[in-house]
Amino acid sequence: MVAELLCIGTELLLGNITNGNARWLAEQLAALGIAHHRQAVVGDNRERLIAAVREASGRCRVPITTGGLGPTPDDLTTEAIAAAFDTPLVEHPEIWRDIQARLGARGRVCSPSNRKQAFLPQGAQVLPNPTGTAPGMIWTPVPGFTVLTFPGVPSEMRAMWAATAAPWLRQTGVSEGVFASRMLRFWGVSESALAEQMADLLALENPTVAPYAGAGEVKLRITARAATEAAAEVLLEPVEAEIRVRSGAACFGVNDDSLASVVLELLRHRGETLAVAESCTGGGIGAALAAVPGASDVFLGGVIAYANAVKQALLGVPAAMLESHGAVSDPVACAMAEGARRATGATWAIAVTGIAGPGGGSAEKPVGLVHLAIAGPDGCTSEGVRFGASRGRAWIQQLTAGEALHRLRLAAAPPEG
Amino acid sequence: MVAELLCIGTELLLGNITNGNARWLAEQLAALGIAHHRQAVVGDNRERLIAAVREASGRCRVPITTGGLGPTPDDLTTEAIAAAFDTPLVEHPEIWRDIQARLGARGRVCSPSNRKQAFLPQGAQVLPNPTGTAPGMIWTPVPGFTVLTFPGVPSEMRAMWAATAAPWLRQTGVSEGVFASRMLRFWGVSESALAEQMADLLALENPTVAPYAGAGEVKLRITARAATEAAAEVLLEPVEAEIRVRSGAACFGVNDDSLASVVLELLRHRGETLAVAESCTGGGIGAALAAVPGASDVFLGGVIAYANAVKQALLGVPAAMLESHGAVSDPVACAMAEGARRATGATWAIAVTGIAGPGGGSAEKPVGLVHLAIAGPDGCTSEGVRFGASRGRAWIQQLTAGEALHRLRLAAAPPEG
Numbered sequence: 001m002v003a004e005l006l007c008i009g010t011e012l013l014l015g016n017i018t019n020g021n022a023r024w025l026a027e028q029l030a031a032l033g034i035a036h037h038r039q040a041v042v043g044d045n046r047e048r049l050i051a052a053v054r055e056a057s058g059r060c061r062v063p064i065t066t067g068g069l070g071p072t073p074d075d076l077t078t079e080a081i082a083a084a085f086d087t088p089l090v091e092h093p094e095i096w097r098d099i100q101a102r103l104g105a106r107g108r109v110c111s112p113s114n115r116k117q118a119f120l121p122q123g124a125q126v127l128p129n130p131t132g133t134a135p136g137m138i139w140t141p142v143p144g145f146t147v148l149t150f151p152g153v154p155s156e157m158r159a160m161w162a163a164t165a166a167p168w169l170r171q172t173g174v175s176e177g178v179f180a181s182r183m184l185r186f187w188g189v190s191e192s193a194l195a196e197q198m199a200d201l202l203a204l205e206n207p208t209v210a211p212y213a214g215a216g217e218v219k220l221r222i223t224a225r226a227a228t229e230a231a232a233e234v235l236l237e238p239v240e241a242e243i244r245v246r247s248g249a250a251c252f253g254v255n256d257d258s259l260a261s262v263v264l265e266l267l268r269h270r271g272e273t274l275a276v277a278e279s280c281t282g283g284g285i286g287a288a289l290a291a292v293p294g295a296s297d298v299f300l301g302g303v304i305a306y307a308n309a310v311k312q313a314l315l316g317v318p319a320a321m322l323e324s325h326g327a328v329s330d331p332v333a334c335a336m337a338e339g340a341r342r343a344t345g346a347t348w349a350i351a352v353t354g355i356a357g358p359g360g361g362s363a364e365k366p367v368g369l370v371h372l373a374i375a376g377p378d379g380c381t382s383e384g385v386r387f388g389a390s391r392g393r394a395w396i397q398q399l400t401a402g403e404a405l406h407r408l409r410l411a412a413a414p415p416e417g
Numbered sequence: 418m419v420a421e422l423l424c425i426g427t428e429l430l431l432g433n434i435t436n437g438n439a440r441w442l443a444e445q446l447a448a449l450g451i452a453h454h455r456q457a458v459v460g461d462n463r464e465r466l467i468a469a470v471r472e473a474s475g476r477c478r479v480p481i482t483t484g485g486l487g488p489t490p491d492d493l494t495t496e497a498i499a500a501a502f503d504t505p506l507v508e509h510p511e512i513w514r515d516i517q518a519r520l521g522a523r524g525r526v527c528s529p530s531n532r533k534q535a536f537l538p539q540g541a542q543v544l545p546n547p548t549g550t551a552p553g554m555i556w557t558p559v560p561g562f563t564v565l566t567f568p569g570v571p572s573e574m575r576a577m578w579a580a581t582a583a584p585w586l587r588q589t590g591v592s593e594g595v596f597a598s599r600m601l602r603f604w605g606v607s608e609s610a611l612a613e614q615m616a617d618l619l620a621l622e623n624p625t626v627a628p629y630a631g632a633g634e635v636k637l638r639i640t641a642r643a644a645t646e647a648a649a650e651v652l653l654e655p656v657e658a659e660i661r662v663r664s665g666a667a668c669f670g671v672n673d674d675s676l677a678s679v680v681l682e683l684l685r686h687r688g689e690t691l692a693v694a695e696s697c698t699g700g701g702i703g704a705a706l707a708a709v710p711g712a713s714d715v716f717l718g719g720v721i722a723y724a725n726a727v728k729q730a731l732l733g734v735p736a737a738m739l740e741s742h743g744a745v746s747d748p749v750a751c752a753m754a755e756g757a758r759r760a761t762g763a764t765w766a767i768a769v770t771g772i773a774g775p776g777g778g779s780a781e782k783p784v785g786l787v788h789l790a791i792a793g794p795d796g797c798t799s800e801g802v803r804f805g806a807s808r809g810r811a812w813i814q815q816l817t818a819g820e821a822l823h824r825l826r827l828a829a830a831p832p833e834g
Contacts, residue, residue: 301696302721304693304721388523
């Protein structure tokens, strides 16, 4: 075990803030190829901080701390780490001059409490903070154990990492090669079914393949380790190719792709446009499309036809059809989709109408039943899908939006073969 | 020390996802008055998981785990916890039946790997999962040490917490006294301005008042401790009243209220209806309204007028107005709102048109500029608001939706005095 993260701050224990620093540092460590098997969070408490640092010293080579480097009485990181190794603090006059200069430049008076930030354990090196007054340290209190400390302010921590810590870690030789990884994204397959289909790949050691489940979407992360990034990428290739062959159309994208971004890119490439007609999602499909930068050259807009009167007035759904089939039906879904195409002039239209619950269900049309229609140059197809009521309204709305985009993707570019 | 969090998942160590579960659980523990001094993250690794559980058993009474309860081979939490206390796993046939029924209802075939989720350590109770197939457990392997396990999927974890874990924790007496808390919600005021306005209240010890910042929304949590829940509620009252007096119309709700739910309730009470005309949000305002159960008796729908042609065709915005003022302008915003009222027959309409970026900005109309219009029985008002470009497209879209609902709330029920 090489590195560990120790994030310090009572605000993390109270749930006031999310630990975004841990995620960012974890990504940086992975990119450097530095193994890291544990993260911990403790509050601004001297004894618990000392205990956490001592524990880490029995387990890892490079503990990385965030938080607790400020001037206030609850900033205890430096003194607790010094105390954990019975080492006195000594003042670094150059840090104190730098703090005075920085605060002076901002028109602030230096308070005595700021001076505390100029003290580091005897023998520690300064880890400079280019953008703030709280420097960190690089300190090896015992052989084979080097502590790196960072402030909790994300922008300062990141600047210090890039300027000093990352180069230092690269040259120490603690990294075991370099990692490259890709996240493949799937729709229309369950996590367990995908895991079984890929069982032999999930057992690989380099690259590794790991499944993740989201709301309807399932992901597989492929991670390879090699001496160089290029070599790691070469290891990824055949595994990605094999996964894509096995999973077929269920694999819709990689890394930052979303169903919406993939659909927009596909239609953009074909010079086609898209409109929506949404009942039970109330605008959620449009919002997912509009979340993608540059959506406007493909996505024209559409109608939120929540009330039946709006389905009639803006989409031209016949009143008689609503009466005889009900709003949640294939004929109405198709009439909505065709109406949206007509009203906007789009090449394609998606329409959804369903029962998101918790009220409004019946034995014949239960909560979670949604009819999805795709209208395009070759006409319209619609189908009823049951998402089930148990996960609630937001889940049904989210799955409906994903499923509609997935169906459009398959309709616009049918899988070969 | 009472509780600890142990979040399990290699994706956390690789920095693939932020540990939002830790923050949410930390907030819940604080609200219940349960002390919690440490959080840890470990990967999907049996030996390290066993070590982390054994360590926790020497330190806390109630470790709470998230993640690793799924059906795949890297879901190891249950078996590792059992192994940490040398206890065999036993099958719970009722869990297996429930998994089969749930997957069957979704039209999915149960794979053998799903069966693994029906096994718990001998003596463990099921912690039911109302919304998914992975149940957790409540297990006391040694006296004074009770493990609670949750899946990593946030919606499932939260539902299980609310239904079973929170009531269980309340009755076990691990909390120090009884806590009652209320979350007051604000729009249109910054966290720092609110904190200054409430500085004396933030220094109170019982009840405590703590600020939380979100995307545009700011919250104040008031938490009181007393011998009984009723006594704690009595302590909350005067502090809530004082905060409401000081903050005026900026305080829009409490606890589970959202701007959308508050607006819908206000209009429902008045027997009025609402439509939307959305350009830059692409359906996000409609989706926020449709997220509220029972929205359909107030929210009629509207138009996603992303392209200018749709603004003309479905909302009757004159082409000449688009040409002379540009789509991002007060006249167009008002024409959109009036058009949505006319097309749907709604009492009120919200319209937004702006530049969400990253492209499309100019010196005169920069990224982040949004014009918001509210049309109602007494005509239409519109204003341009600059949300700034620095936090990106999703932020601008989210703030636009909140601001539009906030303005409708003030327009429909102007503050007295």
